Amino acid sequence: MYLTRFRVNTARPGARRLLSSPQSLHAAVMASFPGLLPTTSTGGAEGPRVLWRLDHNARAEVFLYVVSPGRPDLTHLVEQAGWPAAALDPDTPGWQSRPYTPFLDRLAAGDVWEFRLTANPVHQIRRKDGEPTKRTAHLTPVHQQGWLLDPKRQERAGFRILEKPQDQRLLPGGTTHHNHPHHGDRYQLTVRDERALSFAKSREERSQAHRVKFVMVTFDGRLEVTDPDALRRTLTQGLGKAKAYGCGLMTLAPVPTPPAPGE
Amino acid sequence: MSVLVLRLAAPLQAWGASARFVRRTTESAPTKSGVIGMLAAAQGLDRDDDAGLSRLAALRFGVRIDQPGTRVRDFQTAHHAVTGKSMPLSERFYLADAVFVAALEGEGAFLDELHTALRAPVHPLFLGRRSCPPALPVELATRDSSLLQALRDEPWQASGWYQRLRGKEHTVSLSVLREPVQGEEHGDILRDQPLSFAAAHRRHALRSVVSTTVEVPNPRAVAPRVPAAAHPVPRHEPFDAVEEETL
Numbered sequence: 001m002y003l004t005r006f007r008v009n010t011a012r013p014g015a016r017r018l019l020s021s022p023q024s025l026h027a028a029v030m031a032s033f034p035g036l037l038p039t040t041s042t043g044g045a046e047g048p049r050v051l052w053r054l055d056h057n058a059r060a061e062v063f064l065y066v067v068s069p070g071r072p073d074l075t076h077l078v079e080q081a082g083w084p085a086a087a088l089d090p091d092t093p094g095w096q097s098r099p100y101t102p103f104l105d106r107l108a109a110g111d112v113w114e115f116r117l118t119a120n121p122v123h124q125i126r127r128k129d130g131e132p133t134k135r136t137a138h139l140t141p142v143h144q145q146g147w148l149l150d151p152k153r154q155e156r157a158g159f160r161i162l163e164k165p166q167d168q169r170l171l172p173g174g175t176t177h178h179n180h181p182h183h184g185d186r187y188q189l190t191v192r193d194e195r196a197l198s199f200a201k202s203r204e205e206r207s208q209a210h211r212v213k214f215v216m217v218t219f220d221g222r223l224e225v226t227d228p229d230a231l232r233r234t235l236t237q238g239l240g241k242a243k244a245y246g247c248g249l250m251t252l253a254p255v256p257t258p259p260a261p262g263e
Numbered sequence: 264m265s266v267l268v269l270r271l272a273a274p275l276q277a278w279g280a281s282a283r284f285v286r287r288t289t290e291s292a293p294t295k296s297g298v299i300g301m302l303a304a305a306q307g308l309d310r311d312d313d314a315g316l317s318r319l320a321a322l323r324f325g326v327r328i329d330q331p332g333t334r335v336r337d338f339q340t341a342h343h344a345v346t347g348k349s350m351p352l353s354e355r356f357y358l359a360d361a362v363f364v365a366a367l368e369g370e371g372a373f374l375d376e377l378h379t380a381l382r383a384p385v386h387p388l389f390l391g392r393r394s395c396p397p398a399l400p401v402e403l404a405t406r407d408s409s410l411l412q413a414l415r416d417e418p419w420q421a422s423g424w425y426q427r428l429r430g431k432e433h434t435v436s437l438s439v440l441r442e443p444v445q446g447e448e449h450g451d452i453l454r455d456q457p458l459s460f461a462a463a464h465r466r467h468a469l470r471s472v473v474s475t476t477v478e479v480p481n482p483r484a485v486a487p488r489v490p491a492a493a494h495p496v497p498r499h500e501p502f503d504a505v506e507e508e509t510l
Contacts, residue, residue: 003505057496065501098505116499190497220497251501 001048001100001236003251004066006074006082010059014080019054019062021199022245023212026052028080029064032072048236051249053118056193067236067249071097104232111225112162113252118218120242121147135241137215141191142182144217149183157239158230159223162188189221197245214242222255265371266413267378268403269298270420271363276332277356277392280455285353289391291331292440294455295324296467297391298365301401302377303460307385311461320457323368325441327414327477330421332361357395362421364403366441368410378405414439415477426483433484436476443473450474 008015018025029052030036048069055063066072078087078094087094121144124133138144147153154160163186173184198213200206225231238248277289278297299319308315335357341350367374381388381402389395406413419426419435429435443449450473458466 003501005502055496055499096502098502100505103505113504114499116497116501192496220499251499252504253500254503256498 001104002066002068002071002097003100003103004068004072004074004095004097006064006066006077006095008054008062008064009082010062012081015062018077018081022197023199023201025054025064025246026244028077029066029072031076032066032074033068033070034073035070049238049243051236051238051243053246053249053251055116065249065251067100067251069236100236104235107225107228107231109225109228112255113223113225114221114255115159115223115250115252116218116220117148117239117250118216118247119148119240120214120216120245120247122214122241123147137196139215141194142176144191144194145183145187145189145219146181148189148219149187153239155226156230157234158225158227158232159234160226162222162224164188187221189219191217191219193218212245214245214247216242216245216247223252264368264407264409265374266406266408266410267367267369267374268406268413268417269365269367269381269401270399270403271298271365271390271397271401272330272361272420272422273390273395273398275335275357275359275392275395276361276363276390277358277395279391280453285351287353287355287392289334289356289358290453291334291358292326292328292438293363293365293391294453295320295470296455296457298324298326298367299457300460301388301390302367302380304386305380305384305388306377307380311459311463313459313461316457316460318373321369323410323442325366325368325410325414325439327364327366327417328361328438328440329364329419330360330362330425332358335359355392357392360422362425364414364417364420366410366413366417368413371405371407374405378402410441411439411475411477414441415479417479419479419481423483426481427485429481430483430485431487432481434478435481437479439475439477440472441475443471447473 050068052066074095082094121138125136126133171184176182194217196215278294282288337355339353449471456468456470
């Protein structure tokens with residue numbers, strides 16, 4: 001497995017085109033693997049697959065993260081939406097790629113990591129009896145956090161989201177005014193940057209009914225590894241829906257050490 | 264020296280300095296003769312008590328414009344209540360929704376006496392014209408300081424809506440119209456130094472007015488709204504975890 005990072009040159013027209021359409025970016029990411037034919041299935045439910053995510057850290061600081069079974073070649077992305085002149089040196093090809101497997105093998109139960117996950121939180125609803133269920137987006141931060149905090153989902157994914165110390169909580173947990181359970185700010189978890197996307201899969205298909213519509217949000221937080229094997233599967237196969245459109249990729253980063261007192 | 268501080272706030276106020284006959288104008292700030300007349304009414308002085316008036320007129324006077332208000336014109340077509348005959352057509356000007364802080368500097372004991380009189384006035388108090396009663400108690404305090412210091416220290420008395428209207432300003436600059444101190448250059452001249460309020464011969468002398476400004480904090484100032492982009496995205500560097508392996 002490989003972890004790859006590419007910084008998008010947002011000033012270029014090519015970058016605008018890629019960032020405005022998850023369909024185009026998905027195609028561009030899939031085109032980075034020389035061994036992968038367009039007709040090849042990108043992996044079923046089992047087995048590693050290509051996952052990607054865009055991190056909009058600032059207006060001109062946009063990173064594309066890719067986790068993939070093979071080593072990608074992002075030359076075409078550098079030419080369209082990167083810095084090709086700076087990439088002439090073979091040591092700096094315009095993107096960074098590192099083997100991911102050693103890190104995955106090092107994961108152990110009880111480790112604490114910071115994580116970021118861009119996901120598509122959905123649930124299935126039935127509005128009246130006898131109707132088939134329908135996949136529906138979670139639209140409020142409480143429900144979106146509740147989606148990730150679902151104990152069964154956390155257990156299957158192999159991690160546990162850490163709770164805040166009691167003295168750092170501002171909101172008590174309890175219920176909302178509709179008597180739905182509400183977790184307050186019990187967990188070390190934030191949700192931000194909700195985007196409701198709606199785009200056509202191809203230029204020919206113009207009808208509203210055939211547009212792709214989904215909601216994606218970015219979670220940041222702190223987790224503890226409970227099941228390393230399950231977490232390895234989560235990190236390489238993704239979490240949730242819309243994985244082709246930049247959802248489901250979770251990355252881990254070390255927890256920053258607090259500055260020593262007196263510093 | 265002590266200072267008596269007054270708050271002059273009302274739906275309508277009228278402060279004429281040169282008004283005669285049927286056109287009754289108003290200055291943009293309270294006149295000395297108007298405020299002294301109000302104090303004389305509070306004390307219950309007779310109109311021809313010139314000795315009592317001269318004690319009041321000797322006080323040093325200053326006024327701060329806390330809320331300038333709006334000038335409104337009243338075109339008055341009144342009829343005599345008994346005979347029904349038309350009164351002369353007259354034009355009256357008022358300041359609507361204005362707030363001022365007036366200060367009088369003088370001897371402490373006399374000012375305390377005036378402060379007490381304002382709390383239990385002999386004749387009703389009004390702000391420049393009989394039809395303009397004050398909206399709030401007029402007396403604020405007597406202080407041991409100079410006239411300018413008292414006008415600088417007094418909190419902003421403007422209405423809540425006006426303070427919120429200027430909520431972007433953390434300190435507001437208010438004009439002060441006061442009498443010059445000894446040796447200070449003379450400012451504008453206004454004929455509102457009362458000599459006599461006697462009905463037979465009402466007389467006023469010229470008075471010089473220095474115009475300055477003071478800075479006063481705004482209690483309802485709001486912090487500027489932080490745009491959403493100012494909230495930083497949390498730092499997240501997945502390569503920090505991976506790079507340890509490859510080096």
